[in-house]
Amino acid sequence: MLNSAPPPPRKATAEFDVAVIGAGVVGCAVFRALTLAGLSVILLERSADILDGASKGNSAILHTGFDAPPGSREVQMMQAGRRRYLAERALFGLPVLQTDAVLVAWSQEEAARLPAIIDKAHQNGVTDVRPIELDVLRHRMPTLASSPIAALSVPGEHIIDPWSSPLAYVLQAMAHGGVVQRLFDVDTAERLGGVWRLSAGTRAVDAGIVINCAGNYGDHVEALSRPSPFAIRPRKGQFVVFDKTAQRHVPTILLPVPTARTKGVVVCPTIFGNVLVGPTAEDQDDRGVATVERSTLKHLIDEAARMVPALADEPVNAIYAGLRPASDQKDYIIEAIPGRHWVTVAGIRSTGLTAALGIADHVTELVEEHFLPLRPLQDLIWPSLPNLAEHLPRDHERPGRGDIVCLCELVTRDEIVAALAGPLPAGNLGGLKRRTRAMMGRCQGFNCLAAVCEMAQDKLLEAPPLPGGTSLDV
Ligand SMILES: Cc1cc2nc3c(=O)[nH]c(=O)nc-3n(C[C@H](O)[C@H](O)[C@H](O)COP(=O)(O)OP(=O)(O)OC[C@H]3O[C@@H](n4cnc5c(N)ncnc54)[C@H](O)[C@@H]3O)c2cc1C
Structure with missing residues (x-):
């Protein structure tokens, strides 16, 4: 049936220069970067709070990019994001736990893959990844099981606070006039007179440019503006969290030899004083619910105890699962659609916490190149976040x-x-x-x-x- 209602009035100018859809770590970083670039920006999030999607459940590793596909957009964004995080974190009072990592081969077959990992790291500019003698490894991690065949040292892989950092980005943007609307589930995007009208039920926001940062719903949001050229299929990762008493056994990040599909099961400290084991990599259709399964959790605990036997006696505090926004494309999808005044940021699957600030800078460049001149702000305000890290005063x-x-x-x-x-x-x-x-x-x-x-x-x-x-x- 034809809708006989009159069209909404055409507007020559929008209420906001930019609307960012999705307040995961990526949307929070993009919101900040565009606000600091002098634009008026609104961040729209369907949940009652920021970080309620993929960004609520990750491993919180600040990656070096040593094992990312060389030449990919992902490695570029990760390395740019990491650099910026390390340069700016102190201004926000954000912590970093400088753990470094060891990558351990437990079989001859895994050991045979280490030279290729070193090669890849060096291609990615991470030239300090190198073999480590087994006695040095044991000195660094005396609690490790006695059966490693070979290992690499991976300096620079660190742990951060996965939640305070994106919150800091949002607070800084708000201090400079950025606006946040929560419980705003964008269900329609219409282009009216050169302006986007984004609606959530009866509420609407007008903006000149839209940035789609909708994580596991990226293709759904894309389809509001055009047939989506990509599909998202979440990849679940289950985790086990050991009690604080376990952290004395795990002074560094213990990485497995990765496969083509996943980085594998990692044992690592958390910034909150615990030890984390996980994640799994399980494709699923459900975009909203991440269940945990008893048999998988038992497998994770057994794996942790196989590598670090003392963990067998440590109590488990918590279990959780996160959903990576994986797409049907190999690399991150970040593109501007000039005729539509739309930027797509999608498929930021396993490394978005590290890459967020790099992605945000790249999106800002795309906006300047295709849509609007920027007027970067001077005299920035740096909100200071309360410390939640266990190793710093609380x-x-x-x-x-x-x-x-x-x-x-x-x-x-x-x-x-x-x-x-x-x-x-x-x-x-x-x-x-x-x-x-x-x-x-x-x-x-x-x-x-x-x-x-x-x-x-x-x-x-x-x-x-x-x-x-x-x-x-x-
Ligand atoms: C198991 C696991 C382990 C990981 N480990 C690491 C790690 O160690 N280091 C690292 O760097 N990265 C890691 N990651 C990756 C990182 O967590 C993700 O890349 C990142 O969280 C993706 O963020 P995002 O903002 O793209 O998506 P999300 O966090 O999902 O944000 C998207 C937001 O959009 C909102 N939204 C969706 N549709 C709409 C709509 N129509 N209207 C309004 N809002 C909408 C959602 O509610 C959500 O809040 C891991 C991820 C997982 C799951």
Whole structure:
């Protein structure tokens, strides 16, 4: 049936220069870069908080790009993103855990693949990847099982806080006038008189340029503007998190010999003081739900204990799974569509935390090249993020701090109050957890959930789950 309603009025100018769809780590970084380039930008996110998609559940490794496909856009973006992160992180008070990595071959067949890995690393400009003697390896990681055949040293692979960094990008953009709309599920994109009108139900936003950063829904959002030339199929990664007592056994990132499809099961410290084992790589159709399976988790624990036997006696704190936004194309998809005033940023599957700032700079160049002159801002404001890293001073150590609400992770009442206030308060319990570490520890919120909910009551955009409802996801 023809729609007889009159078309909305044509607008010569848009409310915003740019609308970024999707507040994962990539969208947050793009939002920041374009705002700092002097444009008026709005960030639209369907969830009640930022980082509620792929970006909520990763391994948090700041990669060097040593094993990425040489010459790919991915390696360029990762290395540019890593450089920028390391150059700017101190201005935000963001932590880095300088662990480096060892890549260990456990069979002759794996050992035979090490020279090709060194070659690839050197092609990627990571020239300090080199073989390491087994006695040096044992000295570096005395807890390692006695059966390695050969190993490489991979300096520069580090661990970061996967949630505070994108939050810092958004807060800086907001301090310079960027606007964030959460619970804005873009369902229509219409081009009216040279302006994009993005709608979410009855609400609408007009912008001159759209940047699609929709992660696991990238092809759906693309299809709002044109038949999508790519398809997204999420690749699930399951993880096991060992208790803090386990970290003394894992001083560095322990990498396996990667396959063509996955980097394999990694054992690594987390910035929050735990040890992480995972992820798996399982293709699935569901874009929203990442389940964990008992048999897979048992396999991960067995693998961890095979490589680091002391982990067999360590308690497990948590389990979770993340969904990588994998596409049917080999490389990241980042392209401007000049006639449409649209930029696609899709298929940022396994390395987007590292690459985000590099991608953001590249998108900014595309916007300048194809669409708009930029007016980079001077005198930048650098919001300082509260420290959540275990190896640096935390709020609970501050003289005169009030009560501690989450006893497992030592989260103070003041930290929770602060996370529920400010320019971008937590929008849901997951967001509160990512801003404070509350509910992330041994009891997984069993002891503090009621107190946290009482504090958060009426402040969140999304109601906490009812008692007996589903467990919190990370
Ligand atoms: C298991 C696993 C391990 C990983 N390990 C690492 C690692 O160690 N190091 C590293 O650098 N990277 C790692 N990654 C990769 C990294 O997490 C991803 O590349 C990154 O999170 C992708 O971010 P994104 O912003 O593209 O997608 P997302 O985080 O999914 O963000 C997209 C956002 O768009 C929103 N959205 C979708 N549709 C709409 C719509 N119609 N309207 C409004 N909003 C919408 C979603 O709600 C979501 O918030 C890992 C990923 C996984 C899953």
